[in-house]
Amino acid sequence: MEGRGSAVNTTASRPVTRRSKSYGRSCVEAPSYFWQTPGHLTVLKIPTSRGAARSQLITNKVDPEHIALLVKNEWKLSYVTPLHHFRHTQLKSYSKHLAAFIAAEKQQGVAVEVGLEVGFKVTFTAVLGLAETDEDAETVFIQIQSKPVFAAAADAPKVVWRGWLTCVNGDPEYLRSLPPDFVSLPLFCTSGPESLTTLVKSWFERAFDCNFGSLALNSTTLNWLAALWTGCHSTCNIRYLKLAWSLPSQPPLDVSYTVNPQDAWELWNSIHPEESTDDKIDIKEVQSFINGLETHFFRHFKIYLSAGTLVKVSTALGSAHLDGKLKIGNSDYITTLLTLLTESALLKMPT
């Protein structure tokens, strides 16, 4: 009887199996892209089509005072990973903690003088109504006011820093896949001195075990904004469509092309007719729109705008800059804008 081919496993012919030493994690598994962070069990897809911008009288859903705050300033954008154990019911205690943290950090290295008040008052407010789907968490607005050291009682404290965390129409699969302790508010907008922004971020990082990163918009997002905003012209006068490119010549050349809004709208309408039953706008249509403008420019000046970068898009509805700066002009279309930005934030987050 030959050993080879026998079905009986003798010690000699047993295949050698590698024992996986389990130190809590399997070392033999191929390094998975996803095993580090809980929640990213689904791959986020970059959407190639989205609904047209719809006007919403947002003031029906959201307190107009809050909306006024959002529309007033220029915001610097960042993304933030999901927050661990963040509770919308604990906002008051967060306000106190953050105020204390800022006071402590500002006093580091400075001799503590008895009686000298380093006055910072922090307010966390929940802005209800911006969230669109059931999975979206409610927006949180943070305001830091400084109490001047020798202020009279009647002096109103001055607001020195504002920020807000939001999630609008976030990818539902992703949000559902998060473990229950995590809240995702991926878009963080700030306005105010950089030193305070850094302090707020470090407090969040320590308190909720999250990570911040700057959200630079890419040219695709800017292209979407240009098309979406132009499409709104029939319902809300956008007053102008201004696109700014930067060409890498020496010295760098800035080209800004301000298109008459009616003409821009007619161009967009010829690509994506308004009456079309399909409410979805495809990325190809957006690209065709931008290409049309670039080609019209080329026919006149023979300069390839594609050699440069689209840096800024602005209309009366708002403006967005490649560096991640945002200005909201009109609150009626804020939902569409925030949806786009929430998406960018979710995509930018490290998986």
Add this chain to the structure above:
Amino acid sequence: MDAQATSVLNRIIRRIPNKNIENLLKKWNSLSADQLRALDYTRPKWMIVEHVINFCEENRLNLKHITNLEMIYHIENPDQGTWHACQLAEAQDDAVCVELTQFKEQFKLSNPTKLFFHLRIQSSKHEDEAIWIRIAWGDNFSKPNHLKPTYVVHHLHTSYVFISNLMAKHKIFLCQALVIATKHGSIKDGHLSTRSLTAMRDLLLRHYQQVFPNAHSRIPQERKTLSSHPCIGKEHSDHEEMRHQMSCEAFGHSPSPKLETAVYRLETRYRGNGNHTLSDREEFFRGVVRFSSSSLLDSLRHCVASGMAEGPVTPLLSAITQRGRNYFVITDKGPGVSSQASAPRA
């Protein structure tokens, strides 16, 4: 010294960095050597201003001297504020014979009795022999305002006049005076405005290195020659040279006058990619294009030389140098004009 004189003096001294104040005061020649030596330029500005005001009062200087100082400051630092170019037209036969004294006389005479303006005319002592005019406007009811003077620069026997800080309501008087003093028939807007007077002057008076199309010579390129290894050959050197030649013909050789912006108002029909109902429209696709850079001509030249702009250089861009303007309104001249995109060069 009255209040206006002190405020003008204050403003001048505050603008200049401390190290340049000494030179300016020396050129002004209205303070004695002792006084100049007594000034300490390391002190804070407000202290220097106070000392200078005191010295002026000691020397009994008045507004006239102060306006002289301001003028000297502007002649030495011409690249401030916004300058606009105007062009004189319809020269009379004896326009070429106008001399400085004649110009001054005629200009002063043209001051209509209803409007009182304080005038100061002098020839800049630089080689360019330009005439500088400072005008502080007033009217029947108020004294001339010295805090907002208009400056006018004219090079005799050229047809250009450069103006800074002129209000619309005074424009007609100034134009009238200029036209009479230079013996021309009319003056019109030159459609050129920059922050730098030097750039404007160099561009219009062609004080830069122009390149003319020439079949034989090629301009040597002053590129930083990367140490060219004998085994490395550039495939497209011919094309590069041709592009370089084109760019220099259109925008001049470096260094070019430092223009900062060019604005084009487009009122032409849509010429985007075909297939759209828009191309058949009769209406114009309106828009405004604005180019800006720290040195516009250098940027444009680099764009053409590097291939970011397709050659031959479109007349819209070369008109900046050829016609000396930076504001254009572009319209479709007619059915004959249809700029086809030229095939990209291989």
